[in-house]
Amino acid sequence: xxxxxxxxxxxxxxxxxxxxxxxxxxxxxxxxxxxxxxxxxxxxxxxxxxxxxxxxxxxxxxxxxxxxxxxxxxxxxxxxxxxxxxxxxxxxxxxxxxxxxxxxxxxxxxxxxxxxxxxxxxxxxxxxxxxxxxxxxxxxx
Numbered sequence: 588x589x590x591x592x593x594x595x596x597x598x599x600x601x602x603x604x605x606x607x608x609x610x611x612x613x614x615x616x617x618x619x620x621x622x623x624x625x626x627x628x629x630x631x632x633x634x635x636x637x638x639x640x641x642x643x644x645x646x647x648x649x650x651x652x653x654x655x656x657x658x659x660x661x662x663x664x665x666x667x668x669x670x671x672x673x674x675x676x677x678x679x680x681x682x683x684x685x686x687x688x689x690x691x692x693x694x695x696x697x698x699x700x701x702x703x704x705x706x707x708x709x710x711x712x713x714x715x716x717x718x719x720x721x722x723x724x725x726x727x728x
Contacts, residue, residue, distance in 0.1 A: 588724055600722050630709050633717055640720070648716055 611625045637643050677684045688695040 593725065596722055596725055600725070604718075626709065630712065633713060637712075637717060637720070643720055 607629070611622070611629075614620050614625060615622050638645075
């Protein structure tokens with residue numbers, strides 16, 4: 588890879604993963620724009636950029652397997668993480684513990700149904716697919 592391409596990729600990496608989050612935080616903080624209003628067009632731009640990249644294959648991305656050991660470690664860690672979160676919630680504010688599902692059940696249920704899909708897909712796309720596809724060559728030995 589040429590020096591110019593490497594320099595461009597480094598500048599792109601800094602803009603996308605450092606400057607853009609800082610700008611988004613300032614927009615949310617100063618102008619009180621909801622974060623999803625910023626994230627949705629950002630995700631659309633990233634998806635379009637990937638689809639226009641001739642070296643990117645949706646089929647290859649979707650067919651990459653999950654390592655069995657990774658899945659097993661996630662499943663084994665889940666009960667411990669859940670116990671810690673529940674314990675801290677009860678310890679910090681016992682009077683409000685589980686108030687959200689009790690008081691606003693349908694909203695809670697909607698969040699529980701959509702959260703595993705929407706942000707996880709966005710994070711996977713932004714942090715794994717785009718990052719390693721575009722910038723993986725910068726980290727090769």
